[in-house]
Amino acid sequence: MRRLGIMGGTFDPIHHGHLVAASEVAHVFALDEVVFVPTGRSSHKEGRVAAAEDRYLMAVIATASNPRFSVSRIDIDRPGPTYTVDTLRDMRELHGPGTELFFITGADALAKMLTWHDTDELFELAHFIGCTRPGHRLTDPGLPNGRVSLMEVPALSISSTECRDRVHAGEPIWYLVPDGIVQYINKRVLYRDRAA
């Protein structure tokens, strides 16, 4: 069985927290590959989000040097808001029965997932891995046994919100994100004109 990690996210922008989490989960769960899947329109994020194409390209730039990382367009090419169940159904169809799916998500996002519909189907489609990061705790672990794991990733208290806020305020984001992402954000003049 091939073991495929799926890291869904807005990636607005992708940062080293995402990359460290994916790398650590890939190591601990012996994953063959991790696919980063930028959302189309997010179903639960209000407010403005950078163009899907920019978020997709930043994910490509940030993962290009890692042979076990790749980026998928399935969510940004599907019309309408992104729901994780659609991502997983498409991935299942794309990769077939020889591939085991591991959906990687922050513990905060995992906790929110409990409030979504279709959780039974979600847990049939993939094993879920919730990464804890500073400031986030799963308070209600009412998750199905055996289909969900929690793991700690090296503490990196970086968020996309903080990166956007810093760009907006004219503060540096060097070393919070890969160098190519700093350069891409400058080149495309992203996040400068709005509070995150």
Ligand code: ATP
């Ligand atoms: P925002 O601040 O806009 O919410 P974010 O930094 O949380 O952005 P997302 O694109 O929402 O980034 O995150 C994608 C996934 O990565 C989510 O499951 C999220 O919980 C997880 N994640 C985000 N930052 C980290 C981090 N520093 N360490 C581990 N996981 C993270």
Ligand code: MG
């Ligand atoms: Mg988030």
